[in-house]
Structure formats: structure tokens, C-alpha cells
Amino acid sequence: MxxxxxxxxxxxxxxxxxxLVSVTGVVLGVAFFLAVSSLMRGSEQDFLKRLVDNSPxxxxxxxxxxxxxxxxxLQWPTAAxxxxxxxxxxxxxxxxxxxxxxxxxxALPDVRAAPVLIGSAVLSFAGRQEGVSLSxxxxxxxxxxxxxxxxxxxGTLDALAANPNGIIVGQGLIDKFSLHLGSxxxxxxxxxxxxxxxxxxxxxxxxASIDETQVYVLLKRAQSLLGRENRIxxxxxxxxxxxxxxxxxxxxxxxxxxxSVSWIEASEDILSLLLVRNLIMYSVVSAILVVASFGMxxxxxxxxxxxxxxxxxxxxxxFHARDVRAIFLLEGVIVGAxxxxxxxxxxxxxxxxxxxxxxxxxxxxxxxxxxLWWGADQCALAAGFALLSCVLASYLPARRxxxxxxxxxxxxxx
Amino acid sequence: xxxxxxxxxxxVVIRVEHVTRTLPGDVPVTLVHDVSLSIGRGEFVCIMGPxxxxxxxxxxxxxxxxxxxxxxxxxxxxxxxxxxxDALTDLRLDKLGYVFQFHFLLAEFSALDNVMxxxxxxxxLSDDAARARAHELLDKLDMGxxxxxxxxxxxxxxxxxxxxxRALANDPLVILADEPTGNLDSKSGGNVRDxxxxxxxxxxxxxxxxxxxxxxASVANRRIGIVDGQVDMAWRPS
Numbered sequence: 187m188x189x190x191x192x193x194x195x196x197x198x199x200x201x202x203x204x205x206l207v208s209v210t211g212v213v214l215g216v217a218f219f220l221a222v223s224s225l226m227r228g229s230e231q232d233f234l235k236r237l238v239d240n241s242p243x244x245x246x247x248x249x250x251x252x253x254x255x256x257x258x259x260l261q262w263p264t265a266a267x268x269x270x271x272x273x274x275x276x277x278x279x280x281x282x283x284x285x286x287x288x289x290x291x292x293a294l295p296d297v298r299a300a301p302v303l304i305g306s307a308v309l310s311f312a313g314r315q316e317g318v319s320l321s322x323x324x325x326x327x328x329x330x331x332x333x334x335x336x337x338x339x340x341g342t343l344d345a346l347a348a349n350p351n352g353i354i355v356g357q358g359l360i361d362k363f364s365l366h367l368g369s370x371x372x373x374x375x376x377x378x379x380x381x382x383x384x385x386x387x388x389x390x391x392x393x394a395s396i397d398e399t400q401v402y403v404l405l406k407r408a409q410s411l412l413g414r415e416n417r418i419x420x421x422x423x424x425x426x427x428x429x430x431x432x433x434x435x436x437x438x439x440x441x442x443x444x445x446s447v448s449w450i451e452a453s454e455d456i457l458s459l460l461l462v463r464n465l466i467m468y469s470v471v472s473a474i475l476v477v478a479s480f481g482m483x484x485x486x487x488x489x490x491x492x493x494x495x496x497x498x499x500x501x502x503x504x505f506h507a508r509d510v511r512a513i514f515l516l517e518g519v520i521v522g523a524x525x526x527x528x529x530x531x532x533x534x535x536x537x538x539x540x541x542x543x544x545x546x547x548x549x550x551x552x553x554x555x556x557x558l559w560w561g562a563d564q565c566a567l568a569a570g571f572a573l574l575s576c577v578l579a580s581y582l583p584a585r586r587x588x589x590x591x592x593x594x595x596x597x598x599x600x
Numbered sequence: 601x602x603x604x605x606x607x608x609x610x611x612v613v614i615r616v617e618h619v620t621r622t623l624p625g626d627v628p629v630t631l632v633h634d635v636s637l638s639i640g641r642g643e644f645v646c647i648m649g650p651x652x653x654x655x656x657x658x659x660x661x662x663x664x665x666x667x668x669x670x671x672x673x674x675x676x677x678x679x680x681x682x683x684x685x686d687a688l689t690d691l692r693l694d695k696l697g698y699v700f701q702f703h704f705l706l707a708e709f710s711a712l713d714n715v716m717x718x719x720x721x722x723x724x725l726s727d728d729a730a731r732a733r734a735h736e737l738l739d740k741l742d743m744g745x746x747x748x749x750x751x752x753x754x755x756x757x758x759x760x761x762x763x764x765x766r767a768l769a770n771d772p773l774v775i776l777a778d779e780p781t782g783n784l785d786s787k788s789g790g791n792v793r794d795x796x797x798x799x800x801x802x803x804x805x806x807x808x809x810x811x812x813x814x815x816x817a818s819v820a821n822r823r824i825g826i827v828d829g830q831v832d833m834a835w836r837p838s
Contacts, residue, residue, distance in 0.1 A: 189720050196708035499704040502665055503718050503766075504693025506686055593666045596700070596778070597656070 190509060193500075194516040197489050205521065208485040212525020212572050213532055215478035219471040219568040220533030221540060226467045227564065228557035230460055237456065238428040238449055240333060240391075244435045245452075246291070246421035247445045248281045280417035287442045288421060296426035297434065300327035303405055303419055305412040309355075310372040310380075311363045318359070318401045320373065322408020322418075331424040334389060334402065340367045341387030350404055354387035358398030373403075375411045383407075472571060478525070479575035486517055486583040497587050498595035507588035514587050518580025525576065526569035533568065612674075613773055613806045614639040614662055619671030621657055621829075631657035633829040634671070641773070644800035644807045646817040649826035649835060655810040656778055658826060662808060663696055663776040664688045676773055693722055697767030699796075701779035704763065705751040711738060711762045712747040718769040737765040741795060757788025764795055768805075775799060777809040781816055793819060812837070 198205045258265075281287060284301055291299045303322035308315050325347040329335045335343050339357065346352045353373065355365065365371065367385055374380045383403065391397055409415050423438070425431055431448035439446040450457065490497070497510055537558055545554045614637075621632040631654045639645050647655045660666040661673065664680060667688075672681045675695055680688065697718075705714045715734035719725055725733060738744050741761040751759050760780060767775050777796060781789030793816045799805040800821070809816070814837045817823050825835030 189717065192713075193706070193708075196706070200708045495704065496706055499698075499700075499706075500717075501689070502663070502692065502698055504689055504721055504770075506689050509721070593660050596660065596665070 190512040190516055193513045194520060197493065197513070198517055198520060201485075201489065204485045204488065208482045208521050209525045209528070211478035211481040212475070212522060212576060213529040215475040215575075216526055216529020216568045216572045217533035217536055218474050219571070220530065220564060221536040222471045223467060223564050223568070224533075224537050224559045224561075225540065225556060226464065227559035227561065230464070231559055232557040233460070237453060241449055241452070242331060242422040243425045243428050243431045244423035244438065244446055244448050246281070246287075246423065246438060246442060247447065248279055248419040249445050250443065251439065251445045280414060280419050281421065281442075281444055284418045284421070287444070290441050291421060291423065291438055294434065294437065296430075297423060298327075298330045298425075299421050299423045300324060300331045301405060301418040301420075302328075302422055303408045303412065303414065303417060305408065305414075305419075306376065307401075307411065308374045309359065309363070309401065310374055311365065311369070314363060315374075316359065316362065316398075318373075318399050320375075320408055320411070321400065321402050322405040322412075323402055324405050328402075328422075331422045337389040337391050338387050339390045341385075343387070345386040346402065346404060349384065349386055350407055351381070351383050352386035352403070353383040354389060354402040355385055356397035356400050357388055357390040358394055359401070360385075360388050362398065373401075373411060375413065377413055379411055379413065381407075381411055475568075475572055475575050478572070479579040482518065482521055482576050483579035483582065485521070486514055486580045487586075489517065490514060490583040490587045493587075494590055494595055497590045498592040501590065502592040502596070510590070511584040511588040514584035515577060515580055518576040518578075518584070519573070521580075522573040522576030526572045529572060530565050530569055533565070611641045612638045613641050613643075613676055614808070615674040616662065617672050619658075619661060619668040619673060621661055621666060622669045630829055632661060632668075635826075635829075635831055636671075637824065637831065639774075639806055639808060641806055642800055642804040643822060644797055644820045645809070645822045645824060646820040647808065647810045647824050647826055648812070648814075648817055648837060649832070651812075653826045654829035655826050657829070659776055659778055659808065659810050662774075663698060664692050693718065694770060695773045697770070697772040697775045699760070699763050699767050699775065699777040699780045701782040705759060705766070707751055710748050710750055711743060711754065711765075714751070714762060715765045715769055718766060722770050724770075734765070734769065737768055738762070741765050755788070756784050757791055760784060760788070760792050761795065764792070764799075768799070772805070774806045774808065777807065779810055779812065781811070781813055789813070789816065 280303075288299060288301055291297060301324060305320050305322075307318055307320040309318045325343040329343050334354075338354070341354065343354075346354055353371065355371075359365065363371070365385055367388060369385045370382050371385065372380055372382050387402075389397070403411070405418070409417060423434075425434060428449065432450045435446040435448035435451070500510060501507070537560070540556050541558055543556050545556070547554060616635055616637050619632060619635045620630065623629045623631060633654075635658060647658060649655045657666065661668055664673075664675065668681075672679060674680065675691060678691070680691065683691070705711075706717070709717070712731070712734050715737055716730050719730040719733055720727070735744065735747065738747050741764060743758060743761050743765065746754060746758060746762075751762070754762065764775075764780075775796065780796065781792050784792060796807050796809060797819050800807045809820070811817055817837075825832045827835050
């Protein structure tokens with residue numbers, strides 16, 4: 187192997203310009219691979235962060251994933267006769283015994299949970315009425331699981347906690363009803379119960395449908411308005427590591443019996459879209475490396491052609507076909523390794539330069555930086571792929587070199 | 601059948617029996633036809649004949665670079681028929697050394713590195729020992745002071761001497777030379793001829809050389825004429 191390495195190095199160093207062009211091709215390929223994939227993965231992470239931050243990591247619903255089995259089925263599980271059209275048992279909606287179940291969830295590590303009762307109501311003010319989604323929350327717990335507090339443009343969650351007759355309303359409703367902090371609105375529940383509540387907070391999410399239809403009151407107030415004392419129908423959960431949501435949701439579902447949906451499950455369509463996007467991105471950036479490896483193939487093919495006489499003499503001297511193949515494969519490995527090394531360095535420099543780019547989207551005050559992903563795995567991926575391309579590109583010329591028959595060449599020379 | 605006589609006292613190093621080499625094709629071409637001969641240890645044998653008579657083809661067969669279509673070749677008592685490419689290569693590395701008309705040195709390597717190449721490939725000596733052996737061979741051929749030079753920095757005669765040193769690197773039984781002086785002036789050619797003769801007489805190597813040069817052939821123990829791929833002992837250069 188040491189001789190093969192010596193000969194390979196001698197071939198490459200004697201053709202400095204061609205070698206430099208090949209290495210440069212691989213360097214550019216690896217660098218662009220790295221820069222583009224880090225931008226794409228950076229934007230993916232940015233997108234996921236927004237997705238994850240703005241929605242609960244896990245939501246526990248007051249329903250079962252599968253309807254409970256009928257008594258007849260439980261009694262005779264292997265019965266030959268089935269009873270059809272049996273209606274499921276009527277149950278009052280809501281999570282039963284929620285304080286115990288909530289305690290179970292909160293006892294799990296790195297989990298923050300808040301109970302919520304969601305129902306529909308009608309907001310009435312100055313003769314105008316609007317259907318809204320009413321959420322009964324516990325402010326102290328809610329602030330740890332939701333971004334509602336950050337979205338408040340007026341008032342505080344504490345004001346809601348301090349005022350049993352307080353309500354937090356979205357900016358959309360405020361505009362529609364010409365309300366302001368301290369206004370009193372009437373909230374009418376499904377069964378006609380009406381209650382005047384004072385606006386103690388105004389939030390703005392930027393999403394019009396939420397800003398116009400969502401209101402928050404205290405959990406107790408929601409329970410009495412909706413006529414569902416001591417009931418809740420959602421548990422909203424936030425985790426320290428959002429990516430453990432799927433397994434934690436399974437644990438919670440197994441422990442509580444209620445359907446627990448992680449954000450991963452809820453956003454499966456978006457995640458599969460991101461996967462497709464990644465596949466497209468890797469295909470495109472890999473194409474750059476494939477083109478670079480053609481340059482590599484060209485160089486090693488030229489060396490094999492130029493060195494046919496040397497190959498013949500080495501084989502006549504006692505070099506096996508595999509020794510000759512090893513020489514040209516090593517040339518591929520050397521160019522690939524050099525290209526990968528300098529490509530990764532150049533790619534990191536490109537990423538650093540991209541990070542300095544400042545973008546000011548129209549109408550936005552905040553300066554936006556390009557999202558970049560600095561993962562070591564993509565460096566390894568780019569370098570590994572480049573090395574593989576180079577070895578594959580040198581394989582064909584190497585095989586051709588191994589097949590050189592000394593006598594054919596010697597006869598030609600004589 | 602054509603038979604070339606052998607030196608009766610010498611131990612046989614190369615034995616060839618009824619060897620024929622035919623190139624396949626629409627019109628098959630016979631390069632060597634039914635040749636039998638024996639060459640002994642320490643012999644200096646010249647193969648001579650007109651151009652295209654099959655001299656070099658016979659040399660490639662003796663040197664295991666080509667495989668006969670028919671017949672058998674023994675090298676140092678070992679039957680080479682049926683051996684695979686790897687086994688033939690190993691036998692070449694161990695027992696045979698080549699000198700060609702064109703020096704065929706690797707241009708990127710120094711004279712010393714060129715000589716070291718077969719020694720390193722055989723792998724019996726350490727790198728230091730291989731270097732010492734290469735120096736010793738170059739010294740013997742009066743090339744000791746040129747060891748660091750690349751082939752392009754050497755004259756034709758010097759290159760051929762390096763090529764001879766490389767052929768001797770693994771201390772082979774047989775040196776096969778294909779027109780070793782064909783590309784040299786008469787002085788350098790005479791020098792190479794003397795070296796090859798000394799290898800046979802002083803070092804006991806068997807030297808088989810293909811040549812057109814009657815003066816070169818005059819120092820050989822034996823001359824084998826080849827005409828139309830067959831041994832013709834009556835052939836003399838015109």
C-alpha cells in the first residue's frame with residue numbers, strides 16, 4: 187500500500203494543474219453543499235421553532251382514541267354472534283377526575299401542564315353579538331405553557347387572576363366592537379346564562395381568526411358560565427424538549443386514558459412536506475458534487491491513459507492488477523480527502539459570510555438574519571458524499587488500469 | 601518441430617516444449633510456432649532473427665508476460681502452464697528481471713526509487729535494507745553518484761544501466777532483455793553488452809537477450825535464430 191501511495195502521490199504532484207482543478211471542483215461542491223444545506227436546514231429549524239413555540243407540544247383531549255368496548259364484547263370476546271347498531275354509552279364531555287390526572291402529568295419530568303375548559307359563547311356589546319371560543323384558564327399555569335402573555339398588547343395575566351370577572355380579548359374583537367381596556371361586555375353561554383365581564387387584557391397574535399374569535403376567562407368562571415362545574419376538556423402541555431413529544435404523549439395517553447396528541451402527530455403533513463423539501467434540496471446539492479466527480483473522473487482517466495506504459499512496466503515487474511487498481515483508487519481518495527477538507531473549511535467560511543447578511547423585510551422594523559444550521563453532521567455528510575463520489579469516479583479508470591495487458595503495450599512500443 | 605541445443609553442463613533454468621502462440625481473430629496470426637529449447641544457469645543467450653520473426657514474442661513467453669496457446673514452459677523447474685495471472689506475476693517478481701529497448705523507468709521517481717520499486721513490492725527487505733540494496737546495485741553499475749537524479753536528467757546509456765539495476769533488484773535467476781542496446785549509441789551499447797555478459801559470467805545469472813546487433817550477439821554463449829516464429833539455427837544476420 188505504501189508503494190501505491192507513493193506512486194499515486196507522484197502522479198498527482200507531477201500534474202499539479204490538473205490535480206488542482208479536480209480538487210477545486212470538489213472543494214466548491216462540498217462548500218456549496220454545506221452552505222445550501224445549512225441554509226435549508228436552518229430555515230427548517232426556524233420554521234419548526236415557530237410551529238412548536240406557537241402551539242402546545244401536547245394537547246390532551248376529553249375523548250378516547252378508540253371507543254370503549256361494549257359490555258357484550260367484554261363478556262364474550264370470542265363470540266360467534268355480533269351485536270350490531272349498539273350505541274356508545276352517553277358520557278358527559280370533559281376529563282374526569284382531572285386534578286388527579288393533571289398531577290400525574292405534572293409529575294413527569296420536564297413537563298409543564300395547564301388545565302383548560304374550552305366552550306363556545308356569544309359576546310354581546312352595544313347590541314352587537316359575536317360567537318367566540320371561550321377558554322377557561324388558570325393564569326398561573328397558563329403562562330408556563332403558552333405564549334399568550336407575550337402576545338398581550340394591553341393588560342396582564344395577573345389582572346385576570348385577580349379579577350374573577352375579567353376577560354382577555356383579541357385585538358380583532360376590540361376593533362370590531364370598539365372596546366378598550368376596562369370596557370364591560372356581556373358573555374352569553376349556550377344555555378342562555380349571561381354574565382357581564384370586564385376587559386382586563388388585549389392580545390394580538392397576528393392571526394386574524396384567533397384575534398377575532400378567541401377570549402380567555404378564569405377557569406372557574408368558564409365552568410360556571412358553561413354549566414360544567416369542576417370540569418375541564420383540555421390539558422395543554424409544554425415540554426423542555428419538544429422533540430420528545432411523541433413518546434411523552436404516548437406515556438400520558440397510557441397513564442390517563444385520554445387522547446393525547448403531540449405537535450408532531452398534529453403537524454404530520456407539514457413534517458412530511460419538510461421531508462420532501464429536504465430530499466429535493468439534497469438531490470440538488472448532491473448534483474453539484476456529482477458534476478465535480480466528473481472532473482475527477484476526467485483527471486484520473488487522463489493519468490491512466492498517459493501512464494499506460496508505466497502500468498505495463500509495473501505489471502511486468504511484478505505488480506498485480508489489484509496493486510495497480512489501488513494506485514488509481516488512492517488518487518481518487520487523496521483528491522476526495524483534500525477536496526473535502528478544504529471544501530468544509532470554505533463551506534464554513536461561506537456560512538459565516540451568509541450569517542452576516544442582514545435582511546429588512548418591507549414594513550418590518552426588526553432586522554432578519556438568514557437562519558443557518560451549524561450541525562457537524564452535515565459537514566460529515568458533505569465530506570463523506572464527496573469522498574464517495576471521488577472513489578466511484580476513480581473506480582472506472584482504476585479498473586481499466588488493472589486490465590492493462592503488458593504485452594499489448596510492449597508490442598506497441600517495440 | 602524446431603529444437604535449439606542446450607549447454608549440456610548447465611542446470612536448466614528455462615525449459616520450453618512445443619510452444620506455440622497464436623493471436624486469435626478473423627485471420628489467426630501465429631507468432632511463435634512449436635518452439636522447444638532449454639537454457640541453463642549462467643548462460644548468455646541471444647535470440648536473433650529478422651524483424652517480425654517472433655523474437656520478442658518468444659521473449660515475452662519466456663518471461664511469463666504472455667501465455668502460450670500450446671506447449672509448456674518451465675521456469676527453474678516449475679511448470680507454469682495453468683498458473684493464474686497472480687501466480688505468474690509473483691513468479692516474475694521473484695525469478696525474472698526485464699530490460700527493455702526503451703528504459704521504461706517511472707519518470708516521477710529518482711533512479712534510486714526506480715530500483716527500489718521491485719524490492720519494495722516483493723517486501724522481503726525493510727525499507728532501509730531495500731535502499732542499501734538499491735545503492736549497492738547502482739554502485740555496481742557505476743551509477744552510484746547519479747542515484748538522486750530523475751530519468752529525464754540521465755543519458756540514454758545511464759537510464760539503461762538504471763533499468764538493469766532495477767532488473768537485478770530482487771536478485772532474479774534470469775534477466776530478459778529486449779533489444780537492450782537498440783536505442784543507444786555504440787559506446788553505451790558496448791557498455792550495456794559488457795554489463796550483461798558480466799552478469800552471466802560473474803554473477804551466474806541467465807541472460808536471454810533479443811537483438812539485431814551481430815556485434816552484441818558475438819559475446820553470447822549461444823545464439824538462437826528465429827525465422828517465421830520457428831527456431832532456425834542456420835540463420836545468420838546479413
